[in-house]
Amino acid sequence: MKTLYGVFFCVAITAFLSSCTASKHSRNSAAQSTGWAMPQSDPTGITENFNQYADGRLFENESPAPVVDTQKIVYTAEMDLTVKNPDSVAKNIIQLVKSNNGYVQRGSNTFLILKVPNNGMNAIITAIETQGKVTYKNITADDVTETYYDAATRLDNLNKTRLRYLDLLNKAQTIEEMLRVEKELERINGEIEFLKGRLLRMDNSIQYSTISVSLNKKVKPGILSYPFIWLYKGVSWLFVRN
Numbered sequence: 687m688k689t690l691y692g693v694f695f696c697v698a699i700t701a702f703l704s705s706c707t708a709s710k711h712s713r714n715s716a717a718q719s720t721g722w723a724m725p726q727s728d729p730t731g732i733t734e735n736f737n738q739y740a741d742g743r744l745f746e747n748e749s750p751a752p753v754v755d756t757q758k759i760v761y762t763a764e765m766d767l768t769v770k771n772p773d774s775v776a777k778n779i780i781q782l783v784k785s786n787n788g789y790v791q792r793g794s795n796t797f798l799i800l801k802v803p804n805n806g807m808n809a810i811i812t813a814i815e816t817q818g819k820v821t822y823k824n825i826t827a828d829d830v831t832e833t834y835y836d837a838a839t840r841l842d843n844l845n846k847t848r849l850r851y852l853d854l855l856n857k858a859q860t861i862e863e864m865l866r867v868e869k870e871l872e873r874i875n876g877e878i879e880f881l882k883g884r885l886l887r888m889d890n891s892i893q894y895s896t897i898s899v900s901l902n903k904k905v906k907p908g909i910l911s912y913p914f915i916w917l918y919k920g921v922s923w924l925f926v927r928n
Contacts, residue, residue, distance in 0.1 A: 758835075758888070760828040761807055761895040769818035772796050772901040779899060782813055788894070796901045801894040814899060821902070834888055841881040848874050 769775040773795045780790055780798070788802035788810070802810050811825075851871050858864040 757829065758831045758892050760830055760888075760891045761804060761825065762828070763807065763811055763825045763895065763897045764822070765811070765814060765820060765897065766822035766900045766902065767814070767818035768821055768902045768904050770904050772903050775817045775901055778817055779814055782810065786810055791896070798897075798899045798901075800897040800899065801890075802897060804893055804895050807895040807897070811897065814897070818901070819904075830888060830892070834885070834892075837881050837885055837888070841878065841885065844874055844878050844881070848878065 767775070776793065776795050776798060779800070780793065783790065783800050783802055786802060786806050786809075788800060788806075790798060791801050792799040800810075811823075815823075848871065851867055851874065855864065855867045855871070858867055
């Protein structure tokens with residue numbers, strides 16, 4: 687009798703286990719047929735995004751190489767003039783610059799730094815030359831085209847990156863994730879402001895050329911100096927004649 691009960695018990699256990707296995711298989715098959723899947727630990731994928739972009743360079747290099755529309759040139763001029771009355775000449779030059787839509791960046795009665803519209807630079811230089819004797823003049827042109835458009839492209843990328851980090855901030859699920867995004871946003875905002883300021887300064891330098899003018903007072907020789915002056919002129923005349 688005990689043997690009969692033992693056989694019956696084993697059969698019952700086997701049937702129960704088979705039923706559980708079939709039920710589990712049925713649930714898995716139903717899930718596959720309906721497209722339903724067990725929920726993951728990170729349904730939004732936010733953790734994966736944070737881990738992937740933890741170095742703080744999310745999307746920052748996505749824009750293509752900049753397209754150069756116009757050449758960006760910064761013009762600078764330096765002039766030294768010998769004049770009879772530096773005060774009067776300085777006032778004349780300042781008035782000249784202001785009447786031509788320019789302004790004085792820094793000035794004194796002997797030294798002026800002028801900002802003038804790029805398209806009127808040559809005319810203003812010519813007018814300044816009439817105020818005295820030009821002893822030195824130098825004009826330089828600095829091509830900042832590549833630097834300008836590189837900065838503009840970098841700014842565009844940073845603005846796009848900022849929008850994506852704001853989206854990540856809205857999806858943040860933990861305090862740690864929020865702090866990480868806010869730290870990157872702070873860095874990005876700082877770089878954006880820096881590039882905006884740099885582009886504004888370059889725009890100003892491109893639109894307004896810089897003219898530096900030094901005014902030296904003409905020294906009138908004393909009475910005792912005249913014999914030496916005439917001697918110098920006489921010797922020079924002899925050398926030229928020979």
